[in-house]
Structures are given as C-alpha cells and as structure tokens.
Amino acid sequence: MDIPKEIDSKIDAIIAQYPKKKSAAMMCMHLFQETFGYFDDSAIRHIASRLEVEPIEIYGMVSFYPMFTQKPRGRIHIKVCRTLSCALAGSYKTASEISKAVSCPIGETSDDGIYTLEFVECLGNCVKGPNVQVNDKLFDNVTPDRAEKLVDTIKKMDSDGSLAPLPPFSKPAGGDFDSPEYKG
Amino acid sequence: MAATQKRIIYRHIDLEGWSADIDCYMKDGGYEVLKSAVARPREELCAEVEKSKIKGRGGAGFPMGMKWKFLDRKSGKPIYLVCNADESEPGTCKDRPLIYQDPHQIIEGIMCASYAVNAAHAFIYIRGEYINGYRILQNAVDEAKAKGFVGKNVCGSDYSCEITICRGGGCYVCGEETGLLSSLAGGRGYPRIKPPYFPAVMGLYDCPTVVNNVESLCWVPQIFKLGGEAVSKIGVPVDPGTHVWGVSGQVQKPGRYEIETGSCKLGEFLYDICGGPLAGRTFKAIIPGGSSMKILKWGEKFNVKRPDGTVEELRVEDIPMDSASFMSCGTAIGSCGMIVMDNTVDMAEALANLNAFYAHESCGQCTPCREGSLWISRITKRICDGWGRKEDIDLLLDIADNICGRTICAHGESVAWPVQSNVGKFREEYLSKIERQDMMGGQARLDNNSYRLI
Numbered sequence: 001m002d003i004p005k006e007i008d009s010k011i012d013a014i015i016a017q018y019p020k021k022k023s024a025a026m027m028c029m030h031l032f033q034e035t036f037g038y039f040d041d042s043a044i045r046h047i048a049s050r051l052e053v054e055p056i057e058i059y060g061m062v063s064f065y066p067m068f069t070q071k072p073r074g075r076i077h078i079k080v081c082r083t084l085s086c087a088l089a090g091s092y093k094t095a096s097e098i099s100k101a102v103s104c105p106i107g108e109t110s111d112d113g114i115y116t117l118e119f120v121e122c123l124g125n126c127v128k129g130p131n132v133q134v135n136d137k138l139f140d141n142v143t144p145d146r147a148e149k150l151v152d153t154i155k156k157m158d159s160d161g162s163l164a165p166l167p168p169f170s171k172p173a174g175g176d177f178d179s180p181e182y183k184g
Numbered sequence: 185m186a187a188t189q190k191r192i193i194y195r196h197i198d199l200e201g202w203s204a205d206i207d208c209y210m211k212d213g214g215y216e217v218l219k220s221a222v223a224r225p226r227e228e229l230c231a232e233v234e235k236s237k238i239k240g241r242g243g244a245g246f247p248m249g250m251k252w253k254f255l256d257r258k259s260g261k262p263i264y265l266v267c268n269a270d271e272s273e274p275g276t277c278k279d280r281p282l283i284y285q286d287p288h289q290i291i292e293g294i295m296c297a298s299y300a301v302n303a304a305h306a307f308i309y310i311r312g313e314y315i316n317g318y319r320i321l322q323n324a325v326d327e328a329k330a331k332g333f334v335g336k337n338v339c340g341s342d343y344s345c346e347i348t349i350c351r352g353g354g355c356y357v358c359g360e361e362t363g364l365l366s367s368l369a370g371g372r373g374y375p376r377i378k379p380p381y382f383p384a385v386m387g388l389y390d391c392p393t394v395v396n397n398v399e400s401l402c403w404v405p406q407i408f409k410l411g412g413e414a415v416s417k418i419g420v421p422v423d424p425g426t427h428v429w430g431v432s433g434q435v436q437k438p439g440r441y442e443i444e445t446g447s448c449k450l451g452e453f454l455y456d457i458c459g460g461p462l463a464g465r466t467f468k469a470i471i472p473g474g475s476s477m478k479i480l481k482w483g484e485k486f487n488v489k490r491p492d493g494t495v496e497e498l499r500v501e502d503i504p505m506d507s508a509s510f511m512s513c514g515t516a517i518g519s520c521g522m523i524v525m526d527n528t529v530d531m532a533e534a535l536a537n538l539n540a541f542y543a544h545e546s547c548g549q550c551t552p553c554r555e556g557s558l559w560i561s562r563i564t565k566r567i568c569d570g571w572g573r574k575e576d577i578d579l580l581l582d583i584a585d586n587i588c589g590r591t592i593c594a595h596g597e598s599v600a601w602p603v604q605s606n607v608g609k610f611r612e613e614y615l616s617k618i619e620r621q622d623m624m625g626g627q628a629r630l631d632n633n634s635y636r637l638i
C-alpha cells in the first residue's frame with residue numbers, strides 16, 4: 001500500500017507521547033487499521049521500521065488482537081455482542097435477523113463487499129443488551145424484533161454519510177449513541 | 185428497609201444538563217481537590233488512602249492503600265501509574281458511563297494518585313471498542329492540560345506528569361494487569377507470572393507500576409477531600425464505600441446502580457431497585473460479579489460463620505451486598521457485573537455461552553488454560569447441540585479442577601469457576617437434559633420459548 005507522508009508525522013506525534021518508542025505500537029496500529037482498513041506486509045514493515053523493532057513483532061500483534069485484520073472488511077462493519085447478558089436478551093436471534101436483512105452470513109463479508117457481520121464478545125454495555133456496534137457507533141436494545149429497523153437506520157445513515165467512522169484523532173462525536181431511535 | 189441508591193462516584197451520571205467538558209466539571213468544584221493535594225506531603229496522602237480501606241474495584245478487590253505501599257520506591261527507577269479502563273469482563277459495564285460522561289473525574293483521580301505515589305508518567309489503557317470513549321478521554325486530557333492540571337507543573341507545583349492514552353485491541357486478557365502492561369509496552373498482551381512480575385515491583389518496562397481500575401481511581405479525590413477515616417465509615421467496615429452494580433439479564437429494570445456497601449440484601453436489591461423478575465417468571469440463578477465469579481442458585485442456603493464463632497444459616501436473598509458476605513458464601517463480587525437468570529434459562533446453554541467467551545479469550549501461553557478452555561467449550565456446545573453424554577458432567581468438573589492454580593494468570597480460574605459452580609449446583613438439570621437428549625436430540629431445551637444462548 002501507499003503510505004502518505006502525513007501518516008509519518010502522525011506516527012511521530014504518537015511516539016512523542018511514550019517514554020519508549022515500542023510502546024507506540026498499539027496506537028500506531030490503530031492509526032493504520034483506521035486509515036487503510038487492514039495490514040499488508042508493507043504496512044507491517046513500515047511500522048516496524050519506525051518503531052525500530054523486527055517486523056515479526058508487529059505481525060505478532062496483528063495476529064493477536066482481534067481488532068486488527070489482514071484482509072479489508074466491508075464498509076459497514078456490524079458487530080453483534082454474543083456474550084451472556086446480550087444473549088439472554090436475544091442477540092443470537094438479532095444476529096440472524098440482521099444476517100437475513102443484509103444478506104451476509106455471520107462471520108463473513110457480503111459478496112458485494114459492503115457488509116461485514118461478526119459476533120463479538122461483551123461490548124461493556126450489558127445492561128442495555130442486545131448491543132450492536134456498527135463502525136464506531138453503538139446501538140443498544142436491538143432486540144430481535146428491532147433488528148430490521150436497525151438495518152433500515154444503518155442504510156439511511158450510510159446513504160447520508162453519517163455512518164462513516166470519524167478519521168483517526170477526531171474530536172469526540174456527541175455521546176455514544178447516534179441514532180435517537182435506538183437510544184435505550 | 186427498602187434498598188436505596190447512594191451516588192458518590194456516579195453523582196454526575198445521567199444528570200440533567202451535565203456534559204463531559206471541563207467547564208461543567210469545574211463549576212461543580214472539579215479539580216479543587218487536586219489543587220489542594222499538590223500542596224500536601226505525599227506520605228500523608230498515601231496514609232489517607234490506606235486509612236480509607238477502599239478495595240480495588242477492578243475485580244480482585246485488593247486494598248488500594250496496601251497496593252501503593254508495596255511500590256518499590258528504593259530502586260531509583262521511575263514509577264508509573266496505569267488506569268485500567270479495559271473493562272471487558274462479561275456483565276461489567278460500570279466504567280463506561282464514567283468514561284463517556286465524566287472523564288474529568290477520572291483524570292482528577294489519576295492526577296491525585298500520580299502525585300501521591302510520585303509517578304513519572306500516567307497511562308490510561310482503554311479497551312479498543314470504546315472508540316468514542318477514547319476520543320472523549322483524549323479531549324478531556326487536552327482540556328485539563330491547557331488548564332495546567334496535567335503535564336508540566338501540575339497546578340503550579342513542581343510536580344509534572346503527563347497522561348498518555350493507549351487503546352487496546354479487543355483482547356480480554358489485556359485487562360489482567362500484567363497482560364495490560366505487556367500490551368502497553370508494545371507487544372502481544374501476554375500476562376506475566378507473579379512473582380517476579382508484580383507490577384508494584386516489576387511492572388511497565390520492569391519499573392514499579394501502580395495499576396488501578398477506573399472506579400478505584402475515582403475514589404482517590406473523595407478520600408483526599410473527605411479524609412480516609414470518613415470514607416472508611418461509609419458502608420461496612422470490611423469493605424467501605426459504595427459499589428456500582430451493573431445488573432443485566434432477566435430483571436424488570438436492568439441498569440447501573442450505586443449503593444452503599446452492606447446497605448441492603450441481595451433480595452432487597454433485586455426487588456426494590458431492579459424491580460424483581462420479569463412478569464410470570466421466577467429467579468433461578470445469579471452471577472454476582474463479572475461472569476467469571478461463581479454462580480449462586482436462587483433458593484440456595486449457606487452456613488456462614490459469624491465473628492463470634494456461631495454458625496448462621498443464610499438464604500441467597502439475605503446475603504448482604506458487600507464483598508465479605510459474598511466471599512463467605514463461596515463466591516465474590518468481582519467487578520460487580522451482576523447477571524440475573526430466570527426459570528426460562530437453560531443452564532447448559534448459559535455455561536456454553538461463557539465457555540465460548542473464555543476459550544476465545546485465552547491467550548494461549550499456558551497449556552491447562554489454552555487446551556482446557558477449548559475442551560470445556562466443545563463439551564458444553566456438544567451438550568447443547570444434543571450430543572451430550574452422561575460422563576461429560578464429571579469430565580467437565582475434572583478438567584476445571586485441573587486448570588485452577590496451574591496457570592500464569594487468573595484467567596485460568598475464570599475458566600474453571602463458572603464450570604465448577606454451574607455444573608456443581610445444577611447437576612440434576614444437566615443429567616436430565618442429557619437423558620432427554622437420548623430421545624429428542626438437540627430439541628431437549630428447557631424452554632423452547634426462550635432465546636438460544638449459543
């Protein structure tokens with residue numbers, strides 16, 4: 001991949017915040033994941049050389065942390081919490097409803113490359129399950145009967161651009177929940 | 185006595201007109217404690233924290249003052265402070281509102297603690313999925329820095345300390361303190377064995393390090409403001425302060441509730457505050473802490489030893505809401521993420537759900553945890569799919585018993601405890617499920633109207 005110059009100045013800014021260069025790895029990797037959507041060899045080598053570590057160390061981290069991927073995900077990344085509190089509220093059914101509505105099997109990226117639908121573990125909002133995170137936005141109380149409505153909302157937000165994740169190092173978006181309809 | 189809430193740490197949460205910006209926080213007296221703290225001697229502040237007897241809120245419940253005392257101050261190495269905002273134990277969701285709505289309370293706590301232990305640098309390790317939470321915290325740190333509360337010469341004193349925020353990568357073991365430090369140092373989040381890697385002695389970059397949970401650190405300004413003595417008098421003496429309980433699952437009013445420790449019993453809490461069971465249902469089981477804590481069966485009785493030596497019979501609903509009481513009933517409050525299950529829940533499915541979590545999150549360093557968690561997960565999944573065998577029940581217990589105490593970090597116990605307690609207490613249900621399966625295959629669910637959990 002082509003790594004533009006601005007990325008390097010952002011890496012410099014991250015490194016400057018840590019007592020040791022290597023500590024900047026996590027934040028640099030988030031920068032790459034959010035900017036490019038995945039890691040290839042050149043990305044891994046670039047980070048490694050900037051942090052003065054062996055590429056294998058960065059590769060080891062990419063393969064260890066679930067948030068980093070080596071394959072691009074869909075533009076709309078839907079993560080459904082499957083852990084107990086959300087499951088008790090119906091998240092398995094929610095996930096299969098969403099799967100039907102967007103024609104994307106759970107754990108895969110849809111054929112048109114738009115959707116990636118995944119089960120994830122506890123999203124830290126258990127009291128309002130089922131929780132569904134779409135890109136950088138969280139939707140709560142998505143019970144199976146509201147799954148279809150969620151998909152409608154997602155599609156609407158995608159077409160007006162409000163579903164796109166904010167670029168790295170953005171100022172906070174107002175609050176946690178972007179769609180008042182889903183405010184639990 | 186009806187159970188009531190007492191908001192100290194959560195005083196700003198969901199408050200009408202409250203916002204996360206610094207002006208709002210300062211209007212409410214924010215950062216005043218920090219201003220006065222930096223003029224006080226460090227030993228005095230640490231002594232106040234010790235006097236308060238406040239226990240860590242991250243799960244292990246270790247007294248905060250004692251943890252600070254263990255810091256190796258003679259090594260000549262810099263001391264680091266890390267705020268553990270990795271919150272990923274299933275059922276636990278108490279830190280999220282603090283991060284999203286009241287970030288300055290956390291930052292003031294971090295700075296107070298950093299000054300008291302003389303930290304050279306402070307870090308916040310926030311879980312990767314709290315994407316906007318990270319932005320809110322970073323924005324708050326920038327605001328606090330501009331006002332001189334963070335960075336060079338904190339509040340005009342000669343003490344300087346930066347706060348750096350690091351995001352996790354979606355990995356549960358990075359909440360374990362040594363795993364967190366491995367990740368923060370720039371690598372895979374592998375936990376390290378204690379001894380020698382006690383963070384207080386060999387933490388980040390092998391320097392002495394304090395790791396405290398978000399909620400624990402929020403107590404520090406309270407202790408400095410009210411005095412350790414006064415804080416130790418809130419709630420019960422063995423576990424002072426309040427707890428923020430996150431109650432999820434099958435109750436009328438799931439939510440986050442802050443109550444004084446010991447101020448009510450489990451039954452009062454579940455009925456008065458959480459509204460009781462859903463219509464037409466009855467409680468069946470409760471996981472008191474995060475999901476790794478041992479499960480309680482509704483209707484269970486315990487023989488609890490009183491301080492004077494006599495033995496008292498205690499029903500589940502009569503357990504007082506403090507850490508010591510839950511401990512005496514063979515479980516723990518952990519991180520106060522309570523999961524409530526009612527009579528529609530098939531316990532094998534609930535366990536299979538948790539086992540899948542723990543198998544997914546094992547970091548793979550220790551054989552008993554890596555192999556055991558996967559094996560256990562496969563067995564419970566098999567039982568739920570209709571292929572259970574009678575021997576599975578003892579096999580599950582045997583595997584769990586062989587994980588406990590044989591691993592680097594407490595994730596091993598997190599795998600074993602739910603299995604031991606769940607299978608142990610609901611053995612009959614497992615047996616009858618497996619027996620019915622012989623005739624009905626995967627159809628042998630307890631209640632086909634409830635949601636599948638795996």
Ligand SMILES: Cc1cc2nc3c(=O)[nH]c(=O)nc-3n(C[C@H](O)[C@H](O)[C@H](O)COP(=O)(O)O)c2cc1C
Pocket residue numbers: 239240241242243244245246248251268269270271272273356357358359360361362395396397398400401593594595598
């Ligand atoms: C597997 C595992 C996961 C943990 N996850 C968290 C977590 O997400 N957040 C947290 O504050 N503590 C977590 N802990 C507890 C920490 O190891 C540590 O005890 C805690 O951060 C100390 O802070 P405290 O003394 O203020 O509670 C976890 C422990 C284990 C064994």
Ligand code: SF4
Pocket residue numbers: 357374375545546547548549550551553554591592593594595596
């Ligand atoms: S107990 Fe499990 S999670 Fe902890 S270090 Fe060992 S393998 Fe990793």
Ligand code: FES
Pocket residue numbers: 081082083084085086087121122123124125126129131274275276
């Ligand atoms: S279990 Fe789904 S958010 Fe915690």
